[in-house]
Amino acid sequence: MIRVLALVAILTAIAVLIFVVRSKLLGSREERRSIPRQPTPATGLLMFLLTVPVLVAAVIAMARGLLVPMIGNAVGYALLVCGAWLLWRGLVAEAAYSHRLVAKTPWPLKAIGGGLIGLGTGLTAWLGVGHHPGIAFAFGLVALLGCRLFYGGDPGEAKRVTAASGLDTTDQVLAALAQAERSIAAVEQSSRDVRQPELNQRLRRVAALAREILTLLEEDPRDLRRARKFLNVYLDGVQRVVEGYARTHQRAASPELDANFRRVLTSIEEVFQEQRQKLLESDIMDLDVQIEVLTSQLKREGLL
Amino acid sequence: MPEFPRKVLGLLLILAAVGVASWQALAVSCSSPASAAAETARHTAAPR
Numbered sequence: 001m002i003r004v005l006a007l008v009a010i011l012t013a014i015a016v017l018i019f020v021v022r023s024k025l026l027g028s029r030e031e032r033r034s035i036p037r038q039p040t041p042a043t044g045l046l047m048f049l050l051t052v053p054v055l056v057a058a059v060i061a062m063a064r065g066l067l068v069p070m071i072g073n074a075v076g077y078a079l080l081v082c083g084a085w086l087l088w089r090g091l092v093a094e095a096a097y098s099h100r101l102v103a104k105t106p107w108p109l110k111a112i113g114g115g116l117i118g119l120g121t122g123l124t125a126w127l128g129v130g131h132h133p134g135i136a137f138a139f140g141l142v143a144l145l146g147c148r149l150f151y152g153g154d155p156g157e158a159k160r161v162t163a164a165s166g167l168d169t170t171d172q173v174l175a176a177l178a179q180a181e182r183s184i185a186a187v188e189q190s191s192r193d194v195r196q197p198e199l200n201q202r203l204r205r206v207a208a209l210a211r212e213i214l215t216l217l218e219e220d221p222r223d224l225r226r227a228r229k230f231l232n233v234y235l236d237g238v239q240r241v242v243e244g245y246a247r248t249h250q251r252a253a254s255p256e257l258d259a260n261f262r263r264v265l266t267s268i269e270e271v272f273q274e275q276r277q278k279l280l281e282s283d284i285m286d287l288d289v290q291i292e293v294l295t296s297q298l299k300r301e302g303l304l
Numbered sequence: 305m306p307e308f309p310r311k312v313l314g315l316l317l318i319l320a321a322v323g324v325a326s327w328q329a330l331a332v333s334c335s336s337p338a339s340a341a342a343e344t345a346r347h348t349a350a351p352r
Contacts, residue, residue, distance in 0.1 A: 046318075057326075064333070
């Protein structure tokens with residue numbers, strides 16, 4: 001009876017572990033949306049599943065009072081899980097790098113993860129199983145080689161962009177795009193607090209348009225000055241308006257406020273669509289004028 | 305090396321190293337305490 005209960009407890013713990021790891025690997029909705037081609041969770045889950053027996057072994061060794069195997073298995077499991085997690089983060093970083101047109105060289109997370117898995121496997125084989133150190137070293141080496149072959153290497157080169165003057169503007173472009181991405185995420189976050197389906201739908205459309213504009217800017221980031229102006233003025237303004245509305249809307253419902261917000265959202269959406277069109281036509285001068293018009297409009301409404 | 309055989313070989317190596325070490329660790333923990341402790345002590349002791 002006790003054995004059956006222990007088995008059920010272990011199976012439940014493993015199921016919970018798999019569920020938690022899988023949901024963590026899938027990431028947030030925003031993260032999935034910003035990187036369309038995410039690595040399959042099964043690839044990351046494989047390593048977590050393979051290490052589960054080491055955790056069970058560590059618990060059993062502790063229960064039976066076996067100090068050395070317990071330490072070996074516990075430390076080995078910690079190293080294996082850290083390695084599996086870093087491998088997964090490396091796969092996600094690689095997907096983001098492939099998706100982006102401008103990107104820095106990502107950290108060699110897959111290499112570090114593979115190293116930790118090799119170390120964890122070697123330690124488990126030595127202290128947990130009791131193999132000779134030479135054999136344990138071979139186990140670690142095979143695990144490291146397997147990770148390198150199965151998961152591949154890390155991206156080696158940055159995707160750089162240079163301005164018309166010949167200066168490298170990669171860092172500025174990336175900083176501006178990251179700030180814009182944060183603003184869009186904040187708009188999406190605040191839109192969850194807005195209970196009206198129609199306004200919610202409009203906010204989702206505005207966020208989708210903003211992402212499209214970001215992609216267009218990323219495709220042609222040569223004129224950083226105007227791009228920065230657009231990103232700072234537009235998106236910051238929209239973010240503040242939406243956050244302010246979401247806050248006020250939660251405290252008290254006001255039809256007048258809703259009507260004002262609807263009007264502002266309509267004009268923002270229209271201007272965003274025009275901006276996208278202008279960018280598609282590479283009409284940068286018009287883009288600048290439109291920014292000024294929207295800025296003064298937002299100022300007139302008292303929203304900036 | 306082409307991608308598919310590289311991945312298959314990598315997966316086999318991972319299963320052979322991580323999988324085997326994990327299940328062996330579990331098997332040793334489940335075996336009798338005396339033999340498990342003796343086995344571990346035999347290989348973790350300083351080499352002569």
